[in-house]
Amino acid sequence: MVSLARLLLQPEKPHDITIMLCELITNNTHNNNIALYKCYNANNVFYRKAAFSNWGNKIIENEKKGYEWFYNDSETLIETRLKKRYFYELVIPQFKGRKFSSDSIISGNEETIEMIIDYYKDRWSTKDVFAIHGDLALCNFVIDDKNIKLVDWEHFHYSDKEYFGYDIINMLFILIYHESKRTFSLNKRNRDFLRKCYIQLIEGVVDSNKILEKPFQNAKNYLLKFKDRFLINTNIYDKFVLSGSPPSVLEYFDSIVTK
Amino acid sequence: MLTPQHNYANLSSAVGLGLIGFNEEDIVLDYGCMFFDSFVYASRLCKKIVGIIPSSGRYNTLQKRLVEEGVKNYEFVNTNYKERHSGEKVDCVIINCFLEQLLTEIKHDKSVFFGNKTRPKKNDNSPEKISIGFLKTVFNVLRPGGTLYLSYANKLRISILFQLSMLEIMSFFFSYNLRKGMGFVSFVKKICLLFYYLLSQKGLEKLLKANGFVDIEKYAVFPDHKYPLKIIPFSKLDECSYEPVPDTSREGSLRRISAGVKRRVDRIIFNKLKLFGLSRSFIITARKAS
Numbered sequence: 410m411v412s413l414a415r416l417l418l419q420p421e422k423p424h425d426i427t428i429m430l431c432e433l434i435t436n437n438t439h440n441n442n443i444a445l446y447k448c449y450n451a452n453n454v455f456y457r458k459a460a461f462s463n464w465g466n467k468i469i470e471n472e473k474k475g476y477e478w479f480y481n482d483s484e485t486l487i488e489t490r491l492k493k494r495y496f497y498e499l500v501i502p503q504f505k506g507r508k509f510s511s512d513s514i515i516s517g518n519e520e521t522i523e524m525i526i527d528y529y530k531d532r533w534s535t536k537d538v539f540a541i542h543g544d545l546a547l548c549n550f551v552i553d554d555k556n557i558k559l560v561d562w563e564h565f566h567y568s569d570k571e572y573f574g575y576d577i578i579n580m581l582f583i584l585i586y587h588e589s590k591r592t593f594s595l596n597k598r599n600r601d602f603l604r605k606c607y608i609q610l611i612e613g614v615v616d617s618n619k620i621l622e623k624p625f626q627n628a629k630n631y632l633l634k635f636k637d638r639f640l641i642n643t644n645i646y647d648k649f650v651l652s653g654s655p656p657s658v659l660e661y662f663d664s665i666v667t668k
Numbered sequence: 669m670l671t672p673q674h675n676y677a678n679l680s681s682a683v684g685l686g687l688i689g690f691n692e693e694d695i696v697l698d699y700g701c702m703f704f705d706s707f708v709y710a711s712r713l714c715k716k717i718v719g720i721i722p723s724s725g726r727y728n729t730l731q732k733r734l735v736e737e738g739v740k741n742y743e744f745v746n747t748n749y750k751e752r753h754s755g756e757k758v759d760c761v762i763i764n765c766f767l768e769q770l771l772t773e774i775k776h777d778k779s780v781f782f783g784n785k786t787r788p789k790k791n792d793n794s795p796e797k798i799s800i801g802f803l804k805t806v807f808n809v810l811r812p813g814g815t816l817y818l819s820y821a822n823k824l825r826i827s828i829l830f831q832l833s834m835l836e837i838m839s840f841f842f843s844y845n846l847r848k849g850m851g852f853v854s855f856v857k858k859i860c861l862l863f864y865y866l867l868s869q870k871g872l873e874k875l876l877k878a879n880g881f882v883d884i885e886k887y888a889v890f891p892d893h894k895y896p897l898k899i900i901p902f903s904k905l906d907e908c909s910y911e912p913v914p915d916t917s918r919e920g921s922l923r924r925i926s927a928g929v930k931r932r933v934d935r936i937i938f939n940k941l942k943l944f945g946l947s948r949s950f951i952i953t954a955r956k957a958s
Contacts, residue, residue: 433899
């Protein structure tokens with residue numbers, strides 16, 4: 410980490426073109442006008458998010474805010490570096506630990522999911538200013554023995570504390586989506602686990618909370634009501650599975666967890 | 669160029685140029701100006717971009733786009749670059765659609781862009797010396813340590829090979845005489861070299877080396893070099909994972925089925941067998957030896 414910081418803080422030579430050995434991981438996902446590169450140099454591997462439009466600059470600046478909000482009082486030092494040229498770039502260190510695929514399911518990940526809910530309750534409740542990650546999913550966590558790291562803060566935004574729980578409900582819905590192979594039909598074991606997660610999440614939450622009474626329906630309502638806060642540059646239904654899910658499905662899952 | 673931004677044009681198709689760390693003082697040369705997004709992207713990050721643009725149609729369209737986007741730090745050259753800018757060195761040369769441009773050169777058997785014939789020079793047939801004219805021009809135009817960026821489609825390699833071979837054959841037979849006849853071995857050698865440079869996995873890299881470039885890095889590009897969604901460096905194949913890029917343009921059940929089959933085949937070719945030489949497009953970056 411120290412050597413990475415040293416590397417990033419080195420002043421650039423005024424006239425030195427660098428060819429970075431990079432892998433392009435994603436480009437313009439959901440029309441975000443951003444490319445994600447994994448870069449290799451002699452000593453380190455790090456990630457670069459680079460904007461390709463003014464909109465992309467906005468997203469990158471927002472992501473930097475997300476990292477700052479989340480890690481500023483963290484014991485773990487996370488050094489991200491925002492380079493503001495005509496097109497912005499965010500340099501993010503590589504986190505070591507267990508990673509998850511974007512189509513992760515509930516089965517087999519129960520322990521991790523419970524751990525994440527605990528972590529969420531702990532980290533989000535201690536913040537002075539409440540915020541929403543906006544795209545909390547298992548694939549955005551990197552977990553090792555000591556730490557949980559959370560990446561991809563493109564949809565970060567400040568919000569009211571009454572919306573506590575939105576991110577976890579969104580994550581659970583993505584897991585349901587993949588577990589059921591888009592049919593929304595879960596076995597009893599998974600349904601029981603969902604209820605367990607819900608009980609874990611609501612424990613100690615104030616009555617004024619605007620999400621957890623009907624978690625899935627309210628989370629969808631939040632998403633649609635405040636969609637501008639999420640900085641989406643595409644149809645919201647293409648980006649978030651929760652936003653396009655039929656009310657009957659959400660009612661069904663609400664009844665499962667709140668019964 | 670740190671100037672206020674008024675537009676929201678998305679230049680994501682220029683993502684390949686993100687492999688190059690441009691500096692604000694750089695002068696960039698775009699041979700052919702094949703991709704307008706690349707031209708605009710480079711102009712945003714550099715001091716000046718010079719475009720060598722062969723067709724008036726493309727010139728007009730690009731000019732209009734640059735006016736729309738408020739790009740001012742550019743210059744077009746539609747005559748021989750060497751004549752106009754003798755002595756001026758650039759920091760980076762971009763050649764998008766490298767093989768397509770080479771093909772154009774071959775078809776005209778003259779330099780549209782580069783002032784040199786593309787055909788290998790006579791008596792220049794050793795593996796170390798064989799050169800394509802404009803690579804030499806690029807080398808001369810670049811400052812020491814400057815960067816070369818090439819992108820090209822894989823499928824064109826065979827047609828280029830065919831055309832170059834035809835040129836060699838014609839040149840050999842039309843100028844046949846007794847003395848030439850003795851050079852038959854060298855003629856065959858040339859054809860073999862063309863095969864090697866254009867078809868083998870390492871061929872183009874060797875050709876660049878022969879023309880004075882170092883630090884050559886080759887990348888497999890998916891789905892193509894016109895709008896890359898995935899770029900994998902050949903030197904890091906073991907650390908990279910390939911996941912087929914979804915083709916969102918396909919609609920209809922038959923097309924979806926064929927896309928599904930293609931995805932599965934791609935997984936076998938690239939993920940399991942690691943045959944990245946079969947990628948549809950490539951990018952090569954290199955540096956002029958200091």
